[in-house]
Amino acid sequence: MIKDQHIPIMTNEILSFIDGKKNLSILDCTFGRGGHSKKFLENGHFVTAIDQDDNSFSIAKKLKEEFRNFVFYKSNFKDLDLLNLGNEKYDFILLDLGFSSDQLDDSKIGLSFKTNSKLNMNYLGGDINAYKIINDYDKEELQRVFYFYGEINQAEKLAKYIVNQRSIKSIDTNFELIKILRDSGVNFRSKKIHFATQAFQALRIESNNELENLETFLNKVHEFLKINAYFAVISFHSLEDRIVKNYLRDNKISKTKNFRNNKDWGFEILTKKPIVASKFEVLENKRSRSAKLRVGKFIN
Ligand SMILES: C[S@@+](CC[C@H](N)C(=O)[O-])C[C@H]1O[C@@H](n2cnc3c(N)ncnc32)[C@H](O)[C@@H]1O
Structure with a gap:
């Protein structure tokens, strides 16, 4: 049975970037239990979602019955260029990194030190x-x-x-x-x-392979962003956050529209400091305590 457990993180903060906008095309690269995707769909947007997890696949199937504007790919997000997305570009791309509460509770995966499980910790079905x-x-x-x-x-x-x-x-x-x-x-x-x-x-x-997956993804993500699109990443540990922060900094555009990376695209950084969950959210959902949200606006 699939439990209804994972609470999506910083949903209001994420939605605030696209407040009032309609019919956006959104790529949710870490579908999980579909918490964020569902919010986007309820706001009338078109959602393409990716996740490597089998449970996510089942949840996505159900969500598809409710919303026609929804497509799901079971894949590693590092392979987003192999997904037959065509020449599709998106108004908003979201990465909510790491594992879901369901994966944390799954003793076959064994991510928790509170439960005695066979040593595994692989939640993406890889070889290591x-x-x-x-x-x-x-x-x-x-x-x-x-x-x-x-x-x-x-x-x-x-x-x-x-x-x-x-x-x-x-x-x-x-x-x-x-x-x-x-x-x-x-x-x-x-x-x-x-x-x-x-x-x-x-x-x-x-x-x-968490860090390699993220780095491979970041090397490609600009190809999937429309002009003025938002790219948002929630990370849960400092190593991931540092990679995202450096990526945005290395591809930052200046006020005079100089592209720092010597390419014809870049990001306006919308979160000089990462956004963190409100005290209220942390009280409701302990997991949000270590979350950091960074957002860039894609300029081309
Ligand atoms: C924090 S949860 C996302 C929760 C989701 N935003 C929600 O509201 O339900 C992270 C999800 O990303 C998935 N994930 C992590 N790394 C991935 C990767 N490299 N490729 C595909 N999915 C990945 C995990 O399987 C997990 O379901």
């Missing part, structure tokens, strides 16, 4: 997963993952400890991994959050 990373990667690769994707200063110490422990017995579950993290003697920076957060983040990013 946390089990393979933890049990098969060599020490240097493990160190790279923890250092760059978890920003764990003592990544080498952690990698060494894991290699040692797995030589005694394979590390099969989330709880086994958490025990090993605890016993490793590594000083995790996280004071306000669960001490395993950084390590789990690192494994999740590597398992799903």
Whole structure:
């Protein structure tokens, strides 16, 4: 049974950019449970949506029965140029990155450190997963993952400890991994959050190729934006947010319409500082607490 759980984030803030506009064509690249897509459809817009997730596919099928202005593609958003979108360009493109609450609650995916699951963390159905990373990667690769994707200063110490422990017995579950993290003697920076957060983040990013997917997508997205279109990204961790911030900055246009990237297109940055969820939204939906929204207007 599909639960009705995922609450779309910063919906009002997103809609405020297209307030009063009608019949826009919108590309929602992270459909999830369709929270944002549904809002766009209810406002009379045309929505093309993408998600790699099987549940999203089922939800999209239902939404299609309700709204005729809706098309869904089950795909990785990094491949948006392979989707037969034709020469279609959009008035608004949205990325709401990461995983949905449903995926977090799915013990087969095992993203949560509250539930004991088989080590996996792959929510996009790819070949890499946390089990393979933890049990098969060599020490240097493990160190790279923890250092760059978890920003764990003592990544080498952690990698060494894991290699040692797995030589005694394979590390099969989330709880086994958490025990090993605890016993490793590594000083995790996280004071306000669960001490395993950084390590789990690192494994999740590597398992799903999160940063490469985003970078590949960003290299293509300008081809799909109409003049004066909005490009909005919600990210949930600083590594993603930095990539988006740098992308907009590197392709920023100045007031005199000088294109910084030496190309004939660029962005007017509409969010000098990222927009964050209101206190009220954070109270209602804890997950919105770490969300950052950046928006650029496409100029050509
Ligand atoms: C935070 S949820 C989106 C929630 C959605 N905006 C809503 O209101 O229901 C992120 C979604 O993006 C999808 N996703 C993440 N990375 C993806 C990728 N590279 N390609 C396709 N889908 C991706 C996940 O499967 C997940 O369903």
